Amino acid sequence: MSESKFEKAVAIIQGLPKDGPVKPSTDDQLYFYKYFKQAKFGDNTTTRPGMLDFSGKAKWDAWASVKGVSKEEAWEKYVAKLLEILEAAGDDASKKHIQEIESA
Template sequence: MSDAQFQKAVEIIRNLPKNSPAKVTQAQQLKFYSLYKQATEGDCNTQRPGMLDLTGRAKWDAWNKVKGMSGEQAKKEYVDTFFEVFEPLKDDAEFAKYFEEIKNVA
């Protein structure tokens, strides 16, 4: 797994159209978020948001769960999670293209 594969997976997820056949659950979104933050920033280094900031707390909790994971491992898990989440769509032409782009990036 390379940095380029990680960056390509991030780019694809960020640019998924709203009408995409991919339906990413909130739990999957949080997993992508936590692995991205761990890969790019390392361990969670902010205070936990207040109890009224439910979204902020969910993100913080998800990121804090991967505390101690190396950046390389987080990148690998991010790409692996991409393939797991979108595996059911591997026969869709658009997603088949995404799979190939990630696999073939240098």
Template structure:
């Protein structure tokens, strides 16, 4: 399988994670957005949207990373979380 196929596979697998910390979920979110969209292309949410701000910040933290590198990092993080949860990676 190629990188894109592996990425799609792990994007599906992480949906079965029984538990994950908010920090881990934000890392995955930021990498996913960078891999699928590229650099941040929206304004940062305002004061009354703390969840949106956290997600935006996680995405912004990956700015400049190539989409292939973001996919690879996403796969690595997903494997770590799946193994930690005792699920097949």
């Protein structure tokens, strides 16, 4: 897996329209978050958020769960998950995104 495919996948996810056919679930969003953070910053060394920050704790826990994963493996898991979601959507825009990732 190349960094260029990962960067293309990140750009696609960030550009998905809120009302489009591809709607990653909350679990999918946490999956992308943890592997993005692991790929970009490595292991989570930050302090866990407090009790009232539920969203922050979920993100922190997700990122901490992939401790030790290499950036290359994080790229691979991130891209593979996006390809899975795009293939399931099956619309023309998703097919175009798949081609963009594969050619990156």
